Amino acid sequence: MHSETCVDKKWRDKMHILIIEDDRELCDALRLQLNARNHTVDCCRTGSEALYRAMTDAYDLILLDRMLPEIDGLSILRSIRQNHITVPVIVTTALDTINDRIDGLDCGADDYLVKPYAIEELLARIRALSRRPQAFAEYQGLSYLDIKFDLASRLLTCGGGERQLSRREALLLEFFLRNPEKTLVREQIFSRVWGPDGAVEDGNLDTYIYFLRKHLRALGSRAAISTVHGLGYRMEGPDA
Secondary structure, three states: OOOOOHHHHHHHHOOEEEEEOOOHHHHHHHHHHHHOOOOEEEEEOOHHHHHHHHHHOOOOEEEEEOOOOOOOHHHHHHHHHHOOOOOOEEEEEOOOOHHHHHHHHHOOOOEEEEOOOOHHHHHHHHHHHHOOOOOOHHHHEEEEOOEEEEOOOOEEEEOOEEEEOOHHHHHHHHHHHHOOOOOEEHHHHHHHHHOOOOOOOHHHHHHHHHHHHHHHHHHOOOOEEEEEOOOEEEEEOOOO
16 A cells, blocks of 8 residues: 655645636636535636735645736746745646747746646646655745744644644644735635635634634744734734
């Protein structure tokens, strides 16, 4: 029997995927197929919206159409790589020459998929990416200031102390740790932690923020979650 890493299992079980595709019908079809496989999917159809989402939200995978209105796909890819965003990216396009593929890979794509393609091929490419341990090493653990968080075990540590987090607490903390010192608006957090169609009361977020703050205080961490009134929250240090 073959073994699997916790990272592989996390990817196969659930991912937060950004689809950047100007074909509305294709985008909707992909969303339905991926939702049916337990993935959370956001879609956008213009280059400017895509760049904003890729830079401000935390995704496990980006499916990026090369030909887009406003800003083309390769320009978006260059921008996110220049900003040290290492999320895996699969570029999709009808352009199928060797030079087209080379351009996409040289800009920082992890894979290149030619249209039209079957959903089974896309899923196979995603599984293949998840088996690259170096490409996904960052998904095993995150850190900020004096805290470290193991994604697989949901264990938060600081100094010699540790706290075991619930699944929802872990998703919320992961989002903050992927976006330190950035203001995360409430709508972003609801979409990332509960899913875009999740039924959740507004006060639930405040409750889980309270839980995370309690964990950080118990560990004596320098990291804190601050309220940005009228917007949301941000994770920052004592000197922010």
